[in-house]
Amino acid sequence: MRIVSWNMNKRKEGNWEWILENSDPDYILAQEASPLPSNIKATVRTTTKKSNRSVFYSKLQNHKKLKMSTDSGMGLIVTNAENIFFICVYANLDFKPVDPPLMGLLATYVANIRRHHSAKNILIAGDFNMDRRMDDNPTGTKFANKGTSPTNDFFDAILDMGFNDCMRKFGSKPIQTHRNAKSKFPWEIDHMFATEDLYNALTDIKTLEVPELSDHDPIIANFDIKKK
Numbered sequence: 001m002r003i004v005s006w007n008m009n010k011r012k013e014g015n016w017e018w019i020l021e022n023s024d025p026d027y028i029l030a031q032e033a034s035p036l037p038s039n040i041k042a043t044v045r046t047t048t049k050k051s052n053r054s055v056f057y058s059k060l061q062n063h064k065k066l067k068m069s070t071d072s073g074m075g076l077i078v079t080n081a082e083n084i085f086f087i088c089v090y091a092n093l094d095f096k097p098v099d100p101p102l103m104g105l106l107a108t109y110v111a112n113i114r115r116h117h118s119a120k121n122i123l124i125a126g127d128f129n130m131d132r133r134m135d136d137n138p139t140g141t142k143f144a145n146k147g148t149s150p151t152n153d154f155f156d157a158i159l160d161m162g163f164n165d166c167m168r169k170f171g172s173k174p175i176q177t178h179r180n181a182k183s184k185f186p187w188e189i190d191h192m193f194a195t196e197d198l199y200n201a202l203t204d205i206k207t208l209e210v211p212e213l214s215d216h217d218p219i220i221a222n223f224d225i226k227k228k
Contacts, residue, residue: 005125006218028057031090089126
């Protein structure tokens with residue numbers, strides 16, 4: 001099973017065709033998603049805000065959107081497919097994602113999924129606009145929170161809910177996912193987290209640099225679901 005998470009940077013055309021042709025994903029969690037071309041026959045679920053629209057693509061059209069999805073400034077979508085619950089995240093910096101609303105919503109969603117669906121396999125992925133290194137202010141940017149550690153606290157809270165960082169399974173170094181001409185720092189602001197059984201089924205994960213399509217690199221993860 002192949003899962004892709006990608007901020008498409010609202011590009012008008014080309015993104016969907018490229019990612020479908022070059023990665024053949026089973027599921028895509030897209031943020032700032034491009035319009036879906038009419039020739040691509042797939043069921044999608046979107047938020048209503050065009051500026052930060054999130055889309056869940058299912059090749060098999062076998063997913064179900066849960067009522068807890070929100071059209072808030074964070075563009076969260078919760079779906080279920082193949083006994084896996086997906087939470088797609090787009091955390092706009094203007095929404096101050098390190099504040100309680102995002103963490104509170106994620107905690108509530110995870111708790112509800114576990115309580116009402118007895119779910120073991122949950123995947124959270126998307127553009128969080130956060131990197132653990134932001135707390136150290138490596139570039140002197142507005143992202144930093146000098147003297148505190150809100151981004152580290154945020155990610156630690158996700159791990160404390162029983163998730164594992166998929167980007168760290170095969171190496172400890174950060175993986176660059178965002179490329180900005182104004183900053184040469186290799187930010188890792190796109191992330192993927194999975195509960196234990198799903199994490200153990202992860203066989204490889206990578207990013208692809210496609211600056212002509214987006215300033216974010218798609219995260220492409222392969223899972224051997226037989227290992228669940």
